[in-house]
Amino acid sequence: MGHSSLAMVFFVFAEPEENSVFDNWHGLEYNPNMLLGMHISGAGKIYQTLDLAHELGCNTMQIFSRSPQRWRDADLDPRDIEEFRSRNAKLKISPVFIHVPYLINLASPDPKLYKASIKAYIEDIGEAGAMQADYIVTHMGSHKDTSEEAGIERLIKALNSIIEQTKGSSVGILLENTSGSGSWLGYKFSHHREIIAGLKHKERVGLCIDTAHAYLAGYDIASKNGLEAMLEEIDREVGLRLIKLIHLNDACGRLGSLHDRHDHIGKGSIGLAGMRRIINHPKLRDLPFILETPKKKEGDETRNLKAVRKLRK
Numbered sequence: 001m002g003h004s005s006l007a008m009v010f011f012v013f014a015e016p017e018e019n020s021v022f023d024n025w026h027g028l029e030y031n032p033n034m035l036l037g038m039h040i041s042g043a044g045k046i047y048q049t050l051d052l053a054h055e056l057g058c059n060t061m062q063i064f065s066r067s068p069q070r071w072r073d074a075d076l077d078p079r080d081i082e083e084f085r086s087r088n089a090k091l092k093i094s095p096v097f098i099h100v101p102y103l104i105n106l107a108s109p110d111p112k113l114y115k116a117s118i119k120a121y122i123e124d125i126g127e128a129g130a131m132q133a134d135y136i137v138t139h140m141g142s143h144k145d146t147s148e149e150a151g152i153e154r155l156i157k158a159l160n161s162i163i164e165q166t167k168g169s170s171v172g173i174l175l176e177n178t179s180g181s182g183s184w185l186g187y188k189f190s191h192h193r194e195i196i197a198g199l200k201h202k203e204r205v206g207l208c209i210d211t212a213h214a215y216l217a218g219y220d221i222a223s224k225n226g227l228e229a230m231l232e233e234i235d236r237e238v239g240l241r242l243i244k245l246i247h248l249n250d251a252c253g254r255l256g257s258l259h260d261r262h263d264h265i266g267k268g269s270i271g272l273a274g275m276r277r278i279i280n281h282p283k284l285r286d287l288p289f290i291l292e293t294p295k296k297k298e299g300d301e302t303r304n305l306k307a308v309r310k311l312r313k
Contacts, residue, residue, distance in 0.1 A: 209247065211246065
């Protein structure tokens with residue numbers, strides 16, 4: 001796979017077509033036996049994300065605990081953390097996933113950025129623990145045109161330091177696969193194997209599988225054979241038991257295009273049939289599913305959640 005230099009990566013979303021089949025879908029009743037949620041935008045107080053998730057009928061969720069494109073300028077207010085715990089004791093949204101900010105790069109060759117990323121990651125785990133969140137979700141970093149081997153070595157060193165300095169925490173660390181754009185690690189699962197093998201303490205480390213990223217990295221999970229082949233590869237490299245979360249996103253782009261673009265459920269290249277297979281696969285169906293689908297029009301969140309519930313058998 002060819003990789004060009006890329007300074008920073010952001011989600012790029014496809015616009016929905018007007019008057020499409022997607023717009024005419026009607027959801028089924030809330031399914032308490034499916035762990036389904038969304039990435040909830042953190043406007044306002046951190047505890048208000050719980051209310052938004054509950055209003056959407058989610059029983060799990062993912063959030064940013066702070067701005068994803070800025071370094072920390074202040075800690076969360078302890079009163080807000082306490083309110084988050086108090087509200088979730090009633091709403092029982094679980095698991096709660098916190099996605100680390102995009103600025104963090106644990107594979108960076110820049111000493112200043114590398115050191116700042118480790119420090120920020122440790123702080124984020126501390127806040128996640130205080131909130132009683134379950135997992136931190138992280139991209140595996142960019143080697144910035146040095147080499148994959150050097151990037152993986154730096155990432156292993158960073159994770160070993162982070163795990164050692166947070167050894168009293170119960171917060172899990174999930175390594176997310178990527179689409180392979182630029183110099184980003186994690187577009188193939190041999191990267192995950194090398195990283196996990198290099199960790200001194202692996203107990204808190206698992207995988208987050210992003211369906212759009214997998215397809216755009218070249219895994220043909222739109223087909224039955226392609227999905228089975230990817231799951232067999234994951235099992236061979238690290239073990240399926242390490243998958244703790246599915247980022248359920250359709251892909252906007254051709255197979256193996258390496259561009260990180262998400263689409264609405266059933267509207268992208270993976271399609272309805274592919275999404276149905278993933279959602280109902282016996283090795284995946286009991287995992288939490290978090291949607292990071294486009295939010296360009298009012299009601300997009302509800303429509304995507306309804307689409308998933310309709311596909312669930």
